[in-house]
Amino acid sequence: MSGPERAPGPDEAHSPAEPAKASGASGAGPARGWRRPDASMSLLSDLFAGKVLDPGYTEAAARRAAEGAAPAPRRGRLGGAGVLFVLTLVGVLVAVTGAEVRRSEPVAAEQRSRLVHEIRARTGESDELQRRLDRLRAETERARAVALARSTAGRHAREDLAAAGAAAAATPASGPAFVVTLDDAPRPGRDGRGAEDGRVYDQDLQILVNGLWAAGATAIGVNGQRLTATTAIRTAGEAILVDYRPLTGPYEVTALGDAGAVRDAFRDSAADRRLRLLEDRYRIRYETRRADRVRLPAAGALQPRYARPQEQGDGQDGGNGDGGGQ
Numbered sequence: 232m233s234g235p236e237r238a239p240g241p242d243e244a245h246s247p248a249e250p251a252k253a254s255g256a257s258g259a260g261p262a263r264g265w266r267r268p269d270a271s272m273s274l275l276s277d278l279f280a281g282k283v284l285d286p287g288y289t290e291a292a293a294r295r296a297a298e299g300a301a302p303a304p305r306r307g308r309l310g311g312a313g314v315l316f317v318l319t320l321v322g323v324l325v326a327v328t329g330a331e332v333r334r335s336e337p338v339a340a341e342q343r344s345r346l347v348h349e350i351r352a353r354t355g356e357s358d359e360l361q362r363r364l365d366r367l368r369a370e371t372e373r374a375r376a377v378a379l380a381r382s383t384a385g386r387h388a389r390e391d392l393a394a395a396g397a398a399a400a401a402t403p404a405s406g407p408a409f410v411v412t413l414d415d416a417p418r419p420g421r422d423g424r425g426a427e428d429g430r431v432y433d434q435d436l437q438i439l440v441n442g443l444w445a446a447g448a449t450a451i452g453v454n455g456q457r458l459t460a461t462t463a464i465r466t467a468g469e470a471i472l473v474d475y476r477p478l479t480g481p482y483e484v485t486a487l488g489d490a491g492a493v494r495d496a497f498r499d500s501a502a503d504r505r506l507r508l509l510e511d512r513y514r515i516r517y518e519t520r521r522a523d524r525v526r527l528p529a530a531g532a533l534q535p536r537y538a539r540p541q542e543q544g545d546g547q548d549g550g551n552g553d554g555g556g557q
Contacts, residue, residue, distance in 0.1 A: 368529065400459045400530035404450040408525040409493040411439060414481035414516035429513040431480060433466040439484055440464065442502025446493045448486035450527055454478050457530040474531060481516065490521045
């Protein structure tokens with residue numbers, strides 16, 4: 232039979248292992264002995280004493296050591312091998328992709344060169360056909376003028392055809408002109424306003440051309456290409472198309488007519504104010520000048536889109552009158 236419990240001595244009161252012995256005493260109930268004042272700070276005490284492992288991990292390690300069990304295989308080496316395999320596979324894929332890209336570069340360059348050559352060849356053929364058409368038109372105009380000059384009615388018809396041809400841009404035109412030049416903004420400045428904001432778009436040319444027509448221009452051309460009442464000014468990618476032909480800046484818009492009157496009427500118009508605003512805000516190039524004499528070629532052949540049936544009496548009045556007079 233054991234004696235009565237003794238009070239802890241001074242040395243035992245400061246032993247770090249004592250709380251574990253008191254809490255782990257065998258018996259029917261919990262221990263009722265003395266408790267350390269710093270029991271609530273056991274975590275800090277364990278940290279200062281070097282006990283960084285949880286007591287459960289310590290107990291499990293002691294149990295495995297007592298049973299003589301072999302330590303579990305470390306998974307770090309397997310994980311390292313897996314990472315190495317993945318990195319090797321990625322490297323192989325990158326190398327194969329790079330090799331494919333290098334092999335495809337000469338093919339792509341060859342295809343691009345072939346396309347550029349074909350575009351230039353087709354453009355040359357189109358220009359040659361246009362020159363041939365202009366020569367045939369000039370020959371036809373000379374032959375028609377000779378035929379119409381043989382009679383008074385023919386001469387009147389020639390004058391009417393000349394006026395209609397000038398209005399439809401079917402004949403060349405020349406004379407003094409008011410010239411407007413538009414171009415993209417220069418390279419970006421310190422304020423960050425770049426060429427993307429300072430580009431000339433198709434609507435800018437449309438507004439300019441409409442403003443020149445309203446100012447009294449008799450004929451208008453963009454970079455030497457004659458405009459008609461049905462000419463379309465559009466955008467395809469980064470190029471501006473005038474009558475479906477691509478143009479590049481600077482865009483020189485020539486307006487034939489009384490240059491001084493056109494300039495005065497165009498000044499401070501809605502088109503002029505818009506272009507000056509674009510010049511101030513986005514730094515596009517906007518310049519105007521007068522030219523003493525400019526020649527614009529004839530426009531392309533017109534494609535009729537609408538027709539109406541001729542009245543029955545329209546084609547027979549002249550014939551009946553001639554016959555009656557004879």
